[in-house]
Amino acid sequence: MKAFMRLILAITLFLSFTHVEAAETLNGAGATFPYPVYGAWAYDYNRITGVKLNYQSIGSGGGIRQITERTVDFGASDAPLKTEQLQKDKLLQFPAVIGGVVPVVNIAGVKAGEMKLDPGALCKIYLGEIKYWDDNKIKTLNPKMNLPHSEITVIHRSDGSGTTAIFTEYLSGVCPDWKTKVGAGTSVKWPVGIGGKGNEGVANYTQRTASSVGYVEFAYAKQNKLAHILMKNQAGNFVEPSFESFEDAADTGDFDPKKDFHLWLTNAPGKNSWPIAGATFILLAKEKTSSNNNVVKFFDWAFKNGDNKAKELVYVPLPKSLKEKIRSYWKTNGLQ
Amino acid sequence: MATASKKNPFDLIFSSITAISSFSVILIVIGIIYVLVSESSLAIGKFGVIKFLTSIDWDPVKESFGALTNIYGTVITTFLSLIMAIPVAIGIAIFVTEISPNFLKGPIGAAIELLAAVPSIIYGMWGLFTLSPIMSNYIEPALKKITAGIPLVEILFRGTPMGIDILTASVILSIMIIPFTASISRDSFNLTPAVVKESAYALGATKWEVVKNVVIPYSKLGVFGGIVLSLGRALGETMAVAFVLGNNHRITTSLLDAAATITVTLANEFTEADKDIYLSSLFYLALVLFVMSFIILAIAKFFLLKAERRYSR
Numbered sequence: 072m073k074a075f076m077r078l079i080l081a082i083t084l085f086l087s088f089t090h091v092e093a094a095e096t097l098n099g100a101g102a103t104f105p106y107p108v109y110g111a112w113a114y115d116y117n118r119i120t121g122v123k124l125n126y127q128s129i130g131s132g133g134g135i136r137q138i139t140e141r142t143v144d145f146g147a148s149d150a151p152l153k154t155e156q157l158q159k160d161k162l163l164q165f166p167a168v169i170g171g172v173v174p175v176v177n178i179a180g181v182k183a184g185e186m187k188l189d190p191g192a193l194c195k196i197y198l199g200e201i202k203y204w205d206d207n208k209i210k211t212l213n214p215k216m217n218l219p220h221s222e223i224t225v226i227h228r229s230d231g232s233g234t235t236a237i238f239t240e241y242l243s244g245v246c247p248d249w250k251t252k253v254g255a256g257t258s259v260k261w262p263v264g265i266g267g268k269g270n271e272g273v274a275n276y277t278q279r280t281a282s283s284v285g286y287v288e289f290a291y292a293k294q295n296k297l298a299h300i301l302m303k304n305q306a307g308n309f310v311e312p313s314f315e316s317f318e319d320a321a322d323t324g325d326f327d328p329k330k331d332f333h334l335w336l337t338n339a340p341g342k343n344s345w346p347i348a349g350a351t352f353i354l355l356a357k358e359k360t361s362s363n364n365n366v367v368k369f370f371d372w373a374f375k376n377g378d379n380k381a382k383e384l385v386y387v388p389l390p391k392s393l394k395e396k397i398r399s400y401w402k403t404n405g406l407q
Numbered sequence: 408m409a410t411a412s413k414k415n416p417f418d419l420i421f422s423s424i425t426a427i428s429s430f431s432v433i434l435i436v437i438g439i440i441y442v443l444v445s446e447s448s449l450a451i452g453k454f455g456v457i458k459f460l461t462s463i464d465w466d467p468v469k470e471s472f473g474a475l476t477n478i479y480g481t482v483i484t485t486f487l488s489l490i491m492a493i494p495v496a497i498g499i500a501i502f503v504t505e506i507s508p509n510f511l512k513g514p515i516g517a518a519i520e521l522l523a524a525v526p527s528i529i530y531g532m533w534g535l536f537t538l539s540p541i542m543s544n545y546i547e548p549a550l551k552k553i554t555a556g557i558p559l560v561e562i563l564f565r566g567t568p569m570g571i572d573i574l575t576a577s578v579i580l581s582i583m584i585i586p587f588t589a590s591i592s593r594d595s596f597n598l599t600p601a602v603v604k605e606s607a608y609a610l611g612a613t614k615w616e617v618v619k620n621v622v623i624p625y626s627k628l629g630v631f632g633g634i635v636l637s638l639g640r641a642l643g644e645t646m647a648v649a650f651v652l653g654n655n656h657r658i659t660t661s662l663l664d665a666a667a668t669i670t671v672t673l674a675n676e677f678t679e680a681d682k683d684i685y686l687s688s689l690f691y692l693a694l695v696l697f698v699m700s701f702i703i704l705a706i707a708k709f710f711l712l713k714a715e716r717r718y719s720r
Contacts, residue, residue, distance in 0.1 A: 231679025260465065266665065275536075
């Protein structure tokens with residue numbers, strides 16, 4: 072009896088070893104923003120090819136750190152790295168999907184897509200210089216609206232995040248005051264306002280607090296049916312946040328493969344571009360050619376087949392022209 | 408050392424295993440201190456000790472960090488939650504041991520244990536979705552109205568009640584730490600010899616007098632031990648407070664303002680700390696909290712030992 076049990080144990084151990092070698096796993100880590108779409112793509116990819124993708128959403132900072140230390144196959148970051156830093160750490164970089172930031176308001180009687188703001192007004196609101204909704208600067212943009220004389224409660228993020236990075240990068244770009252007083256980053260010293268944890272926190276507070284303004288990822292604004300505003304873009308038009316306006320921003324954005332696609336998509340020059348858009352990026356270690364080929368295969372599949380899934384989850388897929396640029400970038404760097 | 412090792416090998420194995428376990432705990436603590444110090448060495452080098460502890464700056468963009476706002480938030484929320492929790496917890500213990508009918512003792516005891524078993528993130532979510540709106544819509548405006556006009560107290564309730572502030576965080580914290588003081592106090596109160604209580608009753612003392620003059624002085628040490636446990640828990644509590652404190656780095660006198668504690672800052676900013684000095688400053692903060700907890704708990708232990716010695720004379 073004992074010998075029989077030992078035999079069973081040996082066979083089980085042997086089989087478990089071979090089983091482990093058969094399944095292929097790609098490991099990635101980084102930004103929390105694209106986690107839902109990477110997870111959805113990974114699930115479909117696994118069903119078709121059997122390759123597993125394991126993604127840990129530990130934040131952009133963590134993603135950059137892990138790929139620099141080569142503990143993962145790819146890193147993901149909402150903030151693009153400059154070519155000098157990529158060369159120093161021997162990394163490759165390309166964008167995967169587009170998202171963006173939508174300022175939302177909670178004002179009595181104001182519906183979604185009604186209120187218009189321009190960069191100057193938004194900047195002054197977040198600096199605490201415009202304190203009431205019926206301030207002249209807001210009134211001139213919205214002459215037909217009945218704006219109440221109530222104090223604006225500014226809501227921002229309490230935690231570090233790529234969403235904040237995109238939003239503050241935009242404000243720094245359009246507002247010299249903001250650039251000198253606060254600056255841009257995943258976490259900044261907010262002059263005024265209360266901090267909510269995560270996009271959910273900001274959405275929750277904005278919904279609960281009367282006479283408030285906050286900023287959330289496009290997906291959250293859409294899913295929570297928050298009252299978004301119309302922003303004036305660089306071309307001078309007031310645009311609504313939508314798939315089309317985000318795609319327009321991505322199209323007219325100057326993604327340069329020679330600069331490793333380093334680009335903040337904020338303040339895109341297109342006629343109908345949403346001014347606060349941003350891409351999220353994938354980082355690869357140059358020397359890991361075999362795992363890079365597998366990662367590139369995954370993203371190539373996702374670019375070909377994952378658009379609908381991305382749109383379902385309210386992410387904006389890359390425009391065709393950008394996908395082609397990325398494919399030639401891969402070829403130039405010896406991948407695929 | 409074991410001299411019976413030759414006779415009984417199991418004794419040797421047993422004593423080595425327990426020795427290894429104890430030493431490994433010490434090693435782990437030393438390991439934690441080592442990691443904290445080595446990772447924060449960059450920030451210690453840049454900011455020094457005094458400047459970091461007294462600076463109210465927390466600017467990730469300009470890379471200027473200071474711990475004072477976080478220390479202030481930690482101390483205020485802990486202190487406030489203790490003030491709210493201790494009377495309630497001791498009251499629960501008194502009720503369960505002296506006043507309640509026998510059939511209630513079981514359920515109340517179970518309810519307290521359940522409170523302690525609730526994960527802290529559930530407290531945080533409950534605080535965000537349930538308590539915070541109640542605070543901002545009913546309790547905080549009421550407090551503002553009551554204290555309007557009273558000169559010093561009024562300062563504590565200045566500002567628009569948003570529900571995301573020191574007061575809400577302290578309330579959640581106090582609910583979390585009640586079970587520790589309550590169950591330990593209850594056990595200490597039960598240890599009062601019946602003889603002493605009965606003698607007091609025989610002398611004509613009322614129930615309240617017995618509790619005040621016999622039970623509580625007798626079990627002072629146990630109650631204090633429970634309070635120290637609650638204090639330790641409140642100092643380190645993260646997720647319950649992270650959602651409702653707002654993480655605003657500033658020193659404020661109003662309880663209706665958002666603030667930041669060390670643990671909340673760490674939880675909110677750790678994953679996205681992209682610069683080395685930023686990460687190092689967060690480790691420095693963690694080291695500060697470690698030292699703070701150590702000092703406070705050492706002081707409490709010191710008082711406990713002194714009181715114990717006085718009693719055993």
